[in-house]
Amino acid sequence: MERKLRVTVWNENVHERELAEVRAIYPDGIHGCIRQFLEAKGDMEVTCVTLDMPQQGITEELLANTDVLIWWSHARQEEITEQTSGLVKKHVLMGMGLIALHSAHYSRIMRELLGTGMTLHWRHDDFEKLWCVAPSHPIAKGIPACIEIPGEEMYGEYFDIPRPDDVVFIGSFSRGEVFRSGCTFERGYGKIFFFQPGHETCPTYHMPAVQDIIANAVRWAAPVNRLSKPLENCEETGLQRGDF
Amino acid sequence: MERKLRVTVWNENVHERELAEVRAIYPDGIHGCIRQFLEAKGDMEVTCVTLDMPQQGITEELLANTDVLIWWSHARQEEITEQTSGLVKKHVLMGMGLIALHSAHYSRIMRELLGTGMTLHWRHDDFEKLWCVAPSHPIAKGIPACIEIPGEEMYGEYFDIPRPDDVVFIGSFSRGEVFRSGCTFERGYGKIFFFQPGHETCPTYHMPAVQDIIANAVRWAAPVNRLSKPLENCEETGLQRGDF
Amino acid sequence: MERKLRVTVWNENVHERELAEVRAIYPDGIHGCIRQFLEAKGDMEVTCVTLDMPQQGITEELLANTDVLIWWSHARQEEITEQTSGLVKKHVLMGMGLIALHSAHYSRIMRELLGTGMTLHWRHDDFEKLWCVAPSHPIAKGIPACIEIPGEEMYGEYFDIPRPDDVVFIGSFSRGEVFRSGCTFERGYGKIFFFQPGHETCPTYHMPAVQDIIANAVRWAAPVNRLSKPLENCEETGLQRGDF
Amino acid sequence: MERKLRVTVWNENVHERELAEVRAIYPDGIHGCIRQFLEAKGDMEVTCVTLDMPQQGITEELLANTDVLIWWSHARQEEITEQTSGLVKKHVLMGMGLIALHSAHYSRIMRELLGTGMTLHWRHDDFEKLWCVAPSHPIAKGIPACIEIPGEEMYGEYFDIPRPDDVVFIGSFSRGEVFRSGCTFERGYGKIFFFQPGHETCPTYHMPAVQDIIANAVRWAAPVNRLSKPLENCEETGLQRGDF
Numbered sequence: 012m013e014r015k016l017r018v019t020v021w022n023e024n025v026h027e028r029e030l031a032e033v034r035a036i037y038p039d040g041i042h043g044c045i046r047q048f049l050e051a052k053g054d055m056e057v058t059c060v061t062l063d064m065p066q067q068g069i070t071e072e073l074l075a076n077t078d079v080l081i082w083w084s085h086a087r088q089e090e091i092t093e094q095t096s097g098l099v100k101k102h103v104l105m106g107m108g109l110i111a112l113h114s115a116h117y118s119r120i121m122r123e124l125l126g127t128g129m130t131l132h133w134r135h136d137d138f139e140k141l142w143c144v145a146p147s148h149p150i151a152k153g154i155p156a157c158i159e160i161p162g163e164e165m166y167g168e169y170f171d172i173p174r175p176d177d178v179v180f181i182g183s184f185s186r187g188e189v190f191r192s193g194c195t196f197e198r199g200y201g202k203i204f205f206f207q208p209g210h211e212t213c214p215t216y217h218m219p220a221v222q223d224i225i226a227n228a229v230r231w232a233a234p235v236n237r238l239s240k241p242l243e244n245c246e247e248t249g250l251q252r253g254d255f
Numbered sequence: 256m257e258r259k260l261r262v263t264v265w266n267e268n269v270h271e272r273e274l275a276e277v278r279a280i281y282p283d284g285i286h287g288c289i290r291q292f293l294e295a296k297g298d299m300e301v302t303c304v305t306l307d308m309p310q311q312g313i314t315e316e317l318l319a320n321t322d323v324l325i326w327w328s329h330a331r332q333e334e335i336t337e338q339t340s341g342l343v344k345k346h347v348l349m350g351m352g353l354i355a356l357h358s359a360h361y362s363r364i365m366r367e368l369l370g371t372g373m374t375l376h377w378r379h380d381d382f383e384k385l386w387c388v389a390p391s392h393p394i395a396k397g398i399p400a401c402i403e404i405p406g407e408e409m410y411g412e413y414f415d416i417p418r419p420d421d422v423v424f425i426g427s428f429s430r431g432e433v434f435r436s437g438c439t440f441e442r443g444y445g446k447i448f449f450f451q452p453g454h455e456t457c458p459t460y461h462m463p464a465v466q467d468i469i470a471n472a473v474r475w476a477a478p479v480n481r482l483s484k485p486l487e488n489c490e491e492t493g494l495q496r497g498d499f
Numbered sequence: 500m501e502r503k504l505r506v507t508v509w510n511e512n513v514h515e516r517e518l519a520e521v522r523a524i525y526p527d528g529i530h531g532c533i534r535q536f537l538e539a540k541g542d543m544e545v546t547c548v549t550l551d552m553p554q555q556g557i558t559e560e561l562l563a564n565t566d567v568l569i570w571w572s573h574a575r576q577e578e579i580t581e582q583t584s585g586l587v588k589k590h591v592l593m594g595m596g597l598i599a600l601h602s603a604h605y606s607r608i609m610r611e612l613l614g615t616g617m618t619l620h621w622r623h624d625d626f627e628k629l630w631c632v633a634p635s636h637p638i639a640k641g642i643p644a645c646i647e648i649p650g651e652e653m654y655g656e657y658f659d660i661p662r663p664d665d666v667v668f669i670g671s672f673s674r675g676e677v678f679r680s681g682c683t684f685e686r687g688y689g690k691i692f693f694f695q696p697g698h699e700t701c702p703t704y705h706m707p708a709v710q711d712i713i714a715n716a717v718r719w720a721a722p723v724n725r726l727s728k729p730l731e732n733c734e735e736t737g738l739q740r741g742d743f
Numbered sequence: 744m745e746r747k748l749r750v751t752v753w754n755e756n757v758h759e760r761e762l763a764e765v766r767a768i769y770p771d772g773i774h775g776c777i778r779q780f781l782e783a784k785g786d787m788e789v790t791c792v793t794l795d796m797p798q799q800g801i802t803e804e805l806l807a808n809t810d811v812l813i814w815w816s817h818a819r820q821e822e823i824t825e826q827t828s829g830l831v832k833k834h835v836l837m838g839m840g841l842i843a844l845h846s847a848h849y850s851r852i853m854r855e856l857l858g859t860g861m862t863l864h865w866r867h868d869d870f871e872k873l874w875c876v877a878p879s880h881p882i883a884k885g886i887p888a889c890i891e892i893p894g895e896e897m898y899g900e901y902f903d904i905p906r907p908d909d910v911v912f913i914g915s916f917s918r919g920e921v922f923r924s925g926c927t928f929e930r931g932y933g934k935i936f937f938f939q940p941g942h943e944t945c946p947t948y949h950m951p952a953v954q955d956i957i958a959n960a961v962r963w964a965a966p967v968n969r970l971s972k973p974l975e976n977c978e979e980t981g982l983q984r985g986d987f
């Protein structure tokens with residue numbers, strides 16, 4: 012029997028505590044909702060951590076035992092320390108998967124891993140149609156050609172990201188805006204999936220199709236090969252020229 | 256002084272002759288409209304050919320003297336002969352640029368060069384917003400972040416193309432459909448740009464921003480290196496093992 | 500329990516019958532060797548077909564029940580009929596995986612699916628170092644950073660292929676030639692892997708690391724989503740403008 | 744008349760001052776050599792700056808008037824300040840081109856723009872064959888299929904970079920090592936080219952083919968569209984839902 016995938020959900024967990032509107036949708040926090048639907052899949056075990064924990068919830072030991080890290084952040088992104096971000100980056104480059112949700116596009120870790128500004132256009136109180144444009148991608152397994160999300164924040168282009176390895180989903184919004192809503196990137200030995208839906212005042216993570224996408228992304232982002240220590244510039248020694 | 260780019264516009268020229276509605280928009284044919292706005296740019300000279308000409312307008316001599324071929328086709332795509340398509344394919348692989356417009360997504364030459372089904376969803380009588388998602392691409396030079404096209408045919412995903420080298424534009428339509436409306440592909444020594452707008456009953460090619468995109472695409476698709484004959488599987492001879 | 504992956508190995512099987520040198524290396528044919536090492540993996544069941552069978556070994560029923568098709572061809576590529584190639588292409592676009600080995604770069608099916616000339620440089624009697632340049636790709640799972648293949652045919656650039664989705668392996672040869680030896684392409688709903696090693700006079704397919712690569716490729720190329728019939732251009736009907 | 748491209752060459756200029764061996768090859772510094780061959784092309788004007796200048800040679804005014812920045816660094820990469828690196832990154836994301844040469848793979852600016860470890864394997868006292876694998880790329884214009892560099896440092900895979908937008912050149916070395924020696928990346932509105940040859944003890948930048956590659960890269964990396972200030976997350980206001 013293969014062991015279960017070890018998923019860690021990191022959630023800022025600020026809106027849920029401060030806003031009744033959000034708490035009504037996610038009484039156990041966004042992280043609690045994600046844990047519940049992922050564990051129901053049967054092939055994953057989920058740990059939740061939040062910003063208010065010691066070391067902002069991120070330790071070397073935790074990440075060394077995490078196959079895929081899911082990250083939701085928004086209001087307190089500026090508080091993330093160099094140590095927290097550096098630990099996540101190190102483990103991604105060594106093979107740990109990373110799924111950045113919604114406003115985590117602008118998290119410190121995404122900006123440091125991808126190197127671009129990660130900016131976009133946005134507007135509250137919209138709805139979305141999410142189209143699958145890469146049906147052979149593992150993240151698209153069993154996902155309908157179009158998902159209608161009744162309430163969602165508009166995210167619009169231009170989205171300042173590097174050219175994605177794959178654009179799996181493109182979203183459209185009420186005034187004709189479009190967005191590369193599901194994108195993959197590989198960095199070092201690790202895989203990254205950015206997924207745009209998930210505004211805190213909308214029950215998006217309760218939608219089965221959205222849950223399936225996130226579960227597929229976890230399976231896709233799990234390490235293929237994993238390093239035990241970071242790569243280094245490495246001199247080739249002990250070899251003689253011409254002994255190919 | 257650099258010589259002008261030699262552009263050939265191939266147009267089916269069927270709708271223009273058969274439908275007064277189309278003729279009213281393009282009295283000189285779609286090819287005539289394209290010739291006019293490209294020649295006005297000053298750095299291009301344009302030849303027009305049409306389906307009803309001998310050899311369907313495509314000869315070895317013409318293509319050998321063409322830097323970029325623009326192709327508009329729709330109603331008679333099934334009539335294109337193996338010889339016509341083969342000549343175009345040969346010259347693209349040797350370096351000639353190719354710009355396929357609108358319904359030419361389903362032309363014989365595009366299906367043979369790209370290898371996929373090239374199918375999509377469509378609906379008449381719509382409008383489009385065209386978003387630039389690759390502002391550093393030469394085809395995007397001077398193009399606004401969003402172009403509104405008042406009348407256009409809807410083309411919707413899933414669009415059965417290979418993963419494009421670049422998606423420069425994404426279009427959206429009235430019911431939230433999205434489409435990879437401006438895509439690039441490189442095949443052999445040649446560059447290909449597919450551009451979705453341009454339904455025959457809409458005056459799309461009279462829009463300055465659309466004209467700028469097509470002119471940019473011509474400059475981008477012009478050959479970088481050009482072969483004088485097709486590549487062949489080629490044995491490396493006269494060399495001895497180990498004499499690297 | 501998940502069902503086993505259904506692999507079909509198509510082999511030309513000409514060199515094995517005609518040349519004692521090849522028969523000595525592959526007494527059961529290249530297809531027999533591949534079947535043996537794939538079935539030993541435990542999660543695959545393998546069917547073998549050869550060129551000399553009715554319908555060149557390729558039937559609608561066979562492909563409809565194949566998850567991944569492996570193709571080895573060389574001397575008789577010109578004999579492949581339009582029907583054979585068309586059936587394979589249809590099923591790849593509907594989701595069947597395809598692994599093209601060695602000289603199958605120039606097979607009719609690869610040329611029709613990829614659209615380029617597929618030409619390269621070659622030289623017999625060489626050796627190869629195969630480097631993994633995409634360690635996070637599923638095909639690289641457990642594969643060493645460098646594999647030394649003591650005897651192999653040189654394949655050298657320029658290799659006339661479309662830009663691959665991923666280059667997983669780059670090979671080098673005795674005079675400093677390089678080659679994109681392991682490349683992936685997605686076409687329609689199907690995944691394609693081209694793998695260069697495997698000259699018929701070399702025991703390459705007996706090497707465990709090469710066997711692991713091919714087994715990984717089968718698992719990667721297995722359909723994510725599979726269509727029951729080819730995609731068609733499809734009119735959106737029954738919808739009213741503005742009812743987004 | 745089009746104005747000339749404004750190129751700035753930033754050079755660490757340490758080895759040239761400290762080592763007679765290097766000074767003998769580059770009496771005017773690596774920057775002086777690059778300036779000379781680029782200005783001889785006729786369409787570029789070149790400014791040189793070095794690490795020992797005020798503000799490490801990098802000012803807002805300089806970069807605002809630079810189309811393409813060329814960067815050579817090695818021994819003192821750790822000394823580059825956050826301000827220097829941040830200014831360069833800001834201008835790349837706004838459209839300035841960047842060409843990173845040789846050991847600048849590991850410069851602070853490349854690590855911050857690309858987000859990966861940028862590590863590789865290396866060995867002194869080798870030679871290289873450099874193969875063009877993207878003959879339709881503007882950087883390949885007029886470049887031979889293979890360039891032999893008699894003396895060069897070996898750089899070998901695995902090279903920890905994001906998947907490049909294009910791999911234009913692959914290098915091979917004396918023991919069969921391979922390297923993605925010419926890679927492009929787009930970040931924000933800016934284009935980046937990394938080019939591996941150019942070890943300080945080898946006269947590589949005196950080779951005409953290498954000079955042509957760098958000149959081509961400058962023309963390719965010049966801004967297509969350029970921003971006057973950094974992109975920001977931007978709320979769409981003043982629009983009403985449904986007024987598409």
